[in-house]
Amino acid sequence: MAKELPKRFNYQETEDEIYKRWEESGYFNPEKCVEDGIVEKDAETFTVVLPPPNVTGVLHLGHAYEDSLQDAIIRYQRMLGKRALWIPGTDSAAIATQARVEKKIRKEEGKNRHDLGREELVKRVSEYAKNSENTILKQIRKMGASLDWSRYAYTLDDKRNLAVATAFKRMYDAGLIYRGNRIVNWDPKGQTTISDDEVVHEERKAKLYTFKYSKDFPIAISTTRPETKVGDTAVAVHPDDKRYKKYIGKEFDVVFCDVPLHIKVIADESVEKDFGTGALGVTPAHSYIDWEIADRHDLPRPQVINEYAKMMVEGRLSGKKVLAAREEIVGWLKEENLLESEEEVEQNVSTSERTGAIVEPLPKLQWWVDVDKKFKIPHSEIPGIESGSETSLKEIMRRSVESGAVKMPQERFRKIYSHWIDNLRDWCISRQIWFGHRIPIWYRDDEIYCDVTPPEGDGWHQEEDVLDTWFSSALWTFSTLGWPEETEDLKVFHPTSFMSPAYEILQLWISRMILMSGFHLGQVPFKTVMIHGLVRDEKGRKFSKSLGNGVDPLEVIEQYGADALRMGLLVGSNVGNDVKFSMSQVKGYRNFTTKIWNVTRFLLMNLKNYEPSDKPLHKEDQKIVDEFKNVVKDVTKNMNKYRISNAAEDLYHYAWHTFADEILENSKDIMQGDDKERKESRQHMLVEIWADTLKMLHPFMPFVTEELYGYLPLKSSNKLLMVESWPSQ
């Protein structure tokens, strides 16, 4: 018996209530689905982990897009009858979160982190994180995301802490984590090391100065950073360079701007004869390349710039900031008549992604992950890497993708990935902040101890540094499933099925998940990676505060409903390309929401005396069903290939312009006619097709379809649409 539908879908009032219904059903958890007989006990699994948003974050369109995309896929897979699991979680985002709280404390209390001390600061940051955690979680629910909240994980909760410490220890024991004094990217503003991937290059104009250290030094060198030259210990030339051959091996004592230097002339293949004077002043402590040259020639490596980007030398440069020192030196060079030329050049300056500060290369004692070191892998499911064979982390990263164990259907991202692997260097994992996973290393005199728990006995002190936030993120596919315990979840749901990150974090995150999963489990972390693009505004610009073009997804939901927002984000561009977001599109899909609402309303009005039956259809109706099966086929095919946009568009077109505009219109006569049998067949056909259409629309527009589905007079069940079966082809 058909119920009367309200005139319009009131999404503001209904969406939250529908979400609650889903959540209370327990069907976001595949185990509950099995328990209730909705899914077979040994059905195939389909697992996705949510890229964890920062706890302190607020939902933005990027999240909204990611949530829509993954939810569409997970809902589809659930309807296919798989044990579909989507795991929610949040990330502590060490540097970002601490920086935010420090700023707040500075502003409100005028204190810095040292005034508070480690314990107090960590407490305050944790509290702050805890408070804002709920905001983002509520907002994710607003999108309709069908996440299994019973498995919620946070990078700093107990289980994840254990996972991180265990991962560190096992890699340390395997010799893949080491402590080493090397050049790092130092952020003088954030007072911490940052990884290569957190450095952004900015093109700026700079001056290239060419000069000699002193009057009696025979060779001129060029540099854009004269202030580092007080740290020079050598001048390198190409071994074949005729101009300088006679000086190779000679050593000179000079006084450069009050600083005595001992310079050795060396020959090194890495020097370009044609650049500048063909001679390179070697500053081992403040240049990555020079550090490597120093390795080859066993040069001393005096540090002349400190953590605050100030000079560490005596004399007129003493205590000066880098830029001031540069001016001072240039002035001195001019006075002494040593400056041969000054040239404007375009130069890439390394800056910190987080703080914007100019990165200072400094030698520091840091913790590293060795990506090249060979180790014996006890168990491996990665094609091309045998259990018990010798391999390296880099090899794991390469083989996982090249073998197709991790599928990256988008060729261009595969290229970017392998190119990146080729150039990969050791990964610096220590950070000089306080909020995060503290490195599980303890020191006592000359002893070093590594374990998940502190050592027995007195006199030990723990390493001060915390781990790069990506270290814990890299464990995410299996730490969320209970690793290092050998849980049932881990056996059943890992490797995960699908991951859809933004292309921005391909290197930062995807490759490192592959690394960690490969090392600790001998598995790939996921079987398919679909990289997605960025959400941009109508003009193709990034959303940013300074442009004032921000769009708050929650306001869009308030105005047009979550279903319309999801469609607006998913339709119109293929996964992998940037999404241009436009309100008029969202508005269009809100109209579509109303359309399918009214289609259902009209149907119900014409089903007054309808009873579901098994009678064969009139042949004209059967023909319409057959045509519909083609749509099912197309949509299913597109879904399977992750062509979400095409699938949604096909459905949009069918529902509106075929079903509503043609089929329904043409049914009016039959409905009002006297041929009872004809009418029954028509009603039957309409209900069946419309039910299936709602099913297929459900992954895209879960709220309105769920609501409408409950009104349809169907023969079989009245369970939630969310767990109905995908239409058969």
Next chain:
RNA sequence: GGGCGAUUAGCUCAGUUGGCUAGAGCGUCUCGUUUACACCGAGAAGGCCGUAGGUUCAAGUCCUACAUCGCCCACCA
């Protein structure tokens, strides 16, 4: 410096292994208040598929150059 992508209707984009008389949504225009829907319906206009070559029976689709825009990687000091 190296690599990658984009370029199709006014706008945003589809076009899957070459078969296209090139599509959709939005926008525009004309007509229509038929009891599902004006958050609607019927219809229309609008494209040398960036440029130039090439391969092919056939090219928006493959190849080669070029142009414009965009992205990524890279410490030529």
